[in-house]
Amino acid sequence: MPKKAVMKMYENAKRTVLxxxxxxxxxxxxxxxxxRLKKKVEDYGPYFQxxxxxxxxxxxxxCEKGPIVNILPDEIxxxxxxxEDVDEIFEKTLLKGEVIERxxxxxxxxxxxxxxHKESEFFKRQLKIALRNIGQIDxxxxxxxxxxxxxxxxxxxxxxxxxxxxxxxxxxxGLRGRGGAGFPTGYKWKQARKINSFPxxxxxxxxxxxxxxFMDRSIMEGDPHSIIEGMIIGAYAVGAEKGFVYIxxxxxxAVKNVSRAIKDAYERGFLGRNILGSGxxxxxxxxxxxxxxxxxxxTALMASIEGKVGEPRVKYIRSTEKGxxxxxxxxxxxxxxxxxPVIIEKGADWYSSIGTEKSKGTKVFSLVGKVKNTGxxxxxxxxxxxxxxxxxxxxxxxxxxxxxxxxxxPSGGCIPEELLDLPVDFDSLDxxxxxxxxGGMIVMxxxxxxxxxxxxxxKFLSEESCGKCTPCRxxxxxxxxxxxxxxxxxxxxxxLELLLELSETVKEASLCGLGKTAPNPVLTTIKYFxxxxxxxxxxxxxxxGVCKNLTSYRINPELCRGCGVCAKKCPAGAISGKPKSPYVxxxxxxxxxxxxxxxxxFNAVEVVGRR
Amino acid sequence: MxxxxxxxxxxxxxxxxxxxxxKRNGIYIPTLCHSDALPGQGSCRLCIxxxxxxxxxxxxxxxxxxxxxxxxxxxxxxxxxxMRKNIVRLLAARAPKSDYIKKLKQExxxxxxxxxxxxxxxxxxxxxxxxxxxxxxxxxxxSTVNRGTAKKVSPPFEEPPxxxxxxxxxASVCPTGAIKVQEIEGKRVIWNRSFELLKCENCGKYFxxxxxxEYIRNKFGIEIKQILCDVCRKxxxxxxxxxxx
Numbered sequence: 001m002p003k004k005a006v007m008k009m010y011e012n013a014k015r016t017v018l019x020x021x022x023x024x025x026x027x028x029x030x031x032x033x034x035x036r037l038k039k040k041v042e043d044y045g046p047y048f049q050x051x052x053x054x055x056x057x058x059x060x061x062x063c064e065k066g067p068i069v070n071i072l073p074d075e076i077x078x079x080x081x082x083x084e085d086v087d088e089i090f091e092k093t094l095l096k097g098e099v100i101e102r103x104x105x106x107x108x109x110x111x112x113x114x115x116x117h118k119e120s121e122f123f124k125r126q127l128k129i130a131l132r133n134i135g136q137i138d139x140x141x142x143x144x145x146x147x148x149x150x151x152x153x154x155x156x157x158x159x160x161x162x163x164x165x166x167x168x169x170x171x172x173x174g175l176r177g178r179g180g181a182g183f184p185t186g187y188k189w190k191q192a193r194k195i196n197s198f199p200x201x202x203x204x205x206x207x208x209x210x211x212x213x214f215m216d217r218s219i220m221e222g223d224p225h226s227i228i229e230g231m232i233i234g235a236y237a238v239g240a241e242k243g244f245v246y247i248x249x250x251x252x253x254a255v256k257n258v259s260r261a262i263k264d265a266y267e268r269g270f271l272g273r274n275i276l277g278s279g280x281x282x283x284x285x286x287x288x289x290x291x292x293x294x295x296x297x298x299t300a301l302m303a304s305i306e307g308k309v310g311e312p313r314v315k316y317i318r319s320t321e322k323g324x325x326x327x328x329x330x331x332x333x334x335x336x337x338x339x340x341p342v343i344i345e346k347g348a349d350w351y352s353s354i355g356t357e358k359s360k361g362t363k364v365f366s367l368v369g370k371v372k373n374t375g376x377x378x379x380x381x382x383x384x385x386x387x388x389x390x391x392x393x394x395x396x397x398x399x400x401x402x403x404x405x406x407x408x409x410p411s412g413g414c415i416p417e418e419l420l421d422l423p424v425d426f427d428s429l430d431x432x433x434x435x436x437x438x439g440g441m442i443v444m445x446x447x448x449x450x451x452x453x454x455x456x457x458x459k460f461l462s463e464e465s466c467g468k469c470t471p472c473r474x475x476x477x478x479x480x481x482x483x484x485x486x487x488x489x490x491x492x493x494x495x496l497e498l499l500l501e502l503s504e505t506v507k508e509a510s511l512c513g514l515g516k517t518a519p520n521p522v523l524t525t526i527k528y529f530x531x532x533x534x535x536x537x538x539x540x541x542x543x544x545g546v547c548k549n550l551t552s553y554r555i556n557p558e559l560c561r562g563c564g565v566c567a568k569k570c571p572a573g574a575i576s577g578k579p580k581s582p583y584v585x586x587x588x589x590x591x592x593x594x595x596x597x598x599x600x601x602f603n604a605v606e607v608v609g610r611r
Numbered sequence: 612m613x614x615x616x617x618x619x620x621x622x623x624x625x626x627x628x629x630x631x632x633x634k635r636n637g638i639y640i641p642t643l644c645h646s647d648a649l650p651g652q653g654s655c656r657l658c659i660x661x662x663x664x665x666x667x668x669x670x671x672x673x674x675x676x677x678x679x680x681x682x683x684x685x686x687x688x689x690x691x692x693x694m695r696k697n698i699v700r701l702l703a704a705r706a707p708k709s710d711y712i713k714k715l716k717q718e719x720x721x722x723x724x725x726x727x728x729x730x731x732x733x734x735x736x737x738x739x740x741x742x743x744x745x746x747x748x749x750x751x752x753x754s755t756v757n758r759g760t761a762k763k764v765s766p767p768f769e770e771p772p773x774x775x776x777x778x779x780x781x782a783s784v785c786p787t788g789a790i791k792v793q794e795i796e797g798k799r800v801i802w803n804r805s806f807e808l809l810k811c812e813n814c815g816k817y818f819x820x821x822x823x824x825e826y827i828r829n830k831f832g833i834e835i836k837q838i839l840c841d842v843c844r845k846x847x848x849x850x851x852x853x854x855x856x
Binding site: 316 | 652653654655656657659670671672675676677690693694697698701702704705726727728736737739754755757758759760761762
């Protein structure tokens, strides 16, 4: 074939392929997918009129369905792509624009395959502000960020606005700190600006440590420039000339991408001396944290940046007055900083039109646990838990019943089914005894034991408490002791009362936020699932069949059809019987693994109390 | 400005801590991690009080809460007593043998522990005073290590500390007697390190480690002609002054 004809054949190939390289997709070989596709494109190079662009992006959010390959401008969204699929994607979709049906996203809500992710329930209900660029750009490319309007807000802030105007814009937008406490960002900046003491500092809290949460990691990995731009605007507004991005060292990709973004920003004149000729100077550096959960607490984080032991101090004098090295410091969370450029660009009125009366804008959540679509989502404040879990999340896996959702990380609370219509914002979650936290959301189904959940979180907190103050260190330890006893069948009358009394002391008398919120998992589970505690303590029974010491199984002879599946699955050989008549479990041999219950199709295996 | 502590009117300076004002006015608030010689830490939480400011009540630690307005302080409200009792109970479960904790237990009417497992051997309550004292002296030989329930005070790598000068400030500020110091035959052993002691050139009593003596001499850059213990130094100075009187 003459070369010219071949070229004509492939002139339709001016496509952009976005390959998700968030941590989840990377773990499932998305880098190999990228390499293979790149090689394909290179091999065909001479035949292309315009060579397709391949980009590795940050996390798309739909981690459950990764690796994700998104092809533009067709908007063909492939899920669970394997390296073996690459040749077919190249030949069919990239060259001819044909859709490969089997790789399309299967919408859990409708059961249909959808071509573009925008048509899916998972994405349709989301509104992306903080995550605006993630999945759309190569986080390693500053040009990608600029192409999507990046650093425009910085120019606007530096040349069209005074620091006071910026602060007033942020204040009017109603933006509240996304790290958990929901402190009004604009007010914080105003306080820091007011104080006439130099130097001043700004810092970004990227010490995300909640189990199951990865909101900030995704932003740092997938769109680092949005944080840097926000920080430069903030620094200009408060008059700081030095900034720190504190990232826990376990987030190696985040450290890499943010460091690279800072370097590129220096090269383009967005950082350093006389930024864009404005006369404003700012240096930003990355500080790597050692992975202590407590270093996410503002004063502990600052101690850590200063090179001291990461312990909090009392906050009767705020960090905006005396923070890093005793100087005024503005510390905001990753997501908060990422919101700033958008507010400057689109204005406070636009931003404050989203959300509820006292919680404006959107919030990013990592939706995990027993839900069909686990991943990263961003929704307007005020979206109900039910919408998040059942519509965006697609409901509970395995046909089981919803039991509770834990919001706000380890020191958040467990919210039961009757509160599912709660609009998610700072204040309503607080009222329910939980909290917004930084946005972790763990969905639990009926097979979860709520006492065990409380025990798990207290165990985490007892290890992660810095140990400085008595109520937190000793109080959590003793509460954990009691919970361990209850789970092991050693619970006593009076334990619940003692737990509640200790909770008050830990909550009220602890030094920092970690201790002040640590009893939440215990308090909310006692409030909403008291029956389960009582079953453990009085009847020595774990209703969910989780606590091994308090569980045994029994086959209900009326429901058993005698199929023998349970006996086959039993690893201990504890089930015997004849086909077509009810089987029996030998409780002495039984190791309480629950395999029989999982296997039985007739719900004949029942959980009963301690044998 | 005037503040109210337990209904007693007290005069306070702007920025003064509640605890200091209370002490001056003879109002007792129990403390553990506080020393007048060291900056406050707010770690033991025994000195919690309720502050009423602008109609709002909050629990604060009196050792570090700065007075910036006309507030009312309750040092013994029902809530404070309840929580302080719990804190003492927690401390007692950790370090039951300490005399100071025993005294507190008595004060708050706490009977023997029935629900918590008790650390029979432990004396340290992790108040942090020793670490603070060592920092202030300038040696910085010990620190708190680990976190959570595994936290403890230790020299680096749990080895005899190189930077220690054997001054014993840590042991002297410790409210629960948790730091072991042994002195036998001209030697002092602390933190598993043995120090040679110097004698007072007047009375002949061993009183200072060689390292501490050197440390002081270097720190202040002064020529010390005679090694004298506190008592003798005062005595000899006084004798010099008598003829002048």
